[in-house]
Amino acid sequence: MCLAGAVGAGAELLAAMPDSDVHAYYVWVPMLPSDNATAAGEASHRLAEPRATHYWDGDRPLSRRMAVELGIDSRRSAGAGAAPAFAWDVYLAYWRGSASIWAPDLWMHQLAVDHAPRFEPASWRRRITEMLGESGV
Amino acid sequence: MRELNRELQPLLNDFATASKHVRILLLTSPT
Numbered sequence: 001m002c003l004a005g006a007v008g009a010g011a012e013l014l015a016a017m018p019d020s021d022v023h024a025y026y027v028w029v030p031m032l033p034s035d036n037a038t039a040a041g042e043a044s045h046r047l048a049e050p051r052a053t054h055y056w057d058g059d060r061p062l063s064r065r066m067a068v069e070l071g072i073d074s075r076r077s078a079g080a081g082a083a084p085a086f087a088w089d090v091y092l093a094y095w096r097g098s099a100s101i102w103a104p105d106l107w108m109h110q111l112a113v114d115h116a117p118r119f120e121p122a123s124w125r126r127r128i129t130e131m132l133g134e135s136g137v
Numbered sequence: 138m139r140e141l142n143r144e145l146q147p148l149l150n151d152f153a154t155a156s157k158h159v160r161i162l163l164l165t166s167p168t
Contacts, residue, residue, distance in 0.1 A: 002167075003167060006165040021158050025163065026163050028138075029164050032168055040167040056140050089165050092164075094162070096156065131159050
């Protein structure tokens, strides 16, 4: 899924909510041999949006820490190999005022884990809409 | 696009600065 998942969870969500109070942080993580800073830069240009910011996690400091925080063992997922566990194809959401990036209020994934819901675009959009409504918009 | 290789602080700062907003964080590969 990879880039397609990010489009569904990020770009399409933002496009469907042009006036919404949502900020998106795309963290591009190397997973495939073709994943490098150039590819991440191209993806960031393709998904450029005033409410979006892009980061390249080339050595995976963020995605490794997030795997620990979310209890993800990516080695169970196809293609991850024997590298230290890292989180990718995960989509996290935070209420207004949530202070810790390591403690999302909602997260979905496309991995071989079963302690959080798998990503489903309609469900993701509905949950984000609920967060916006319940937090005052 | 910002680099996270040396430190996570750029993202952590941006995340904290936007704390009045609903925020989404998307970790995925670029291809």
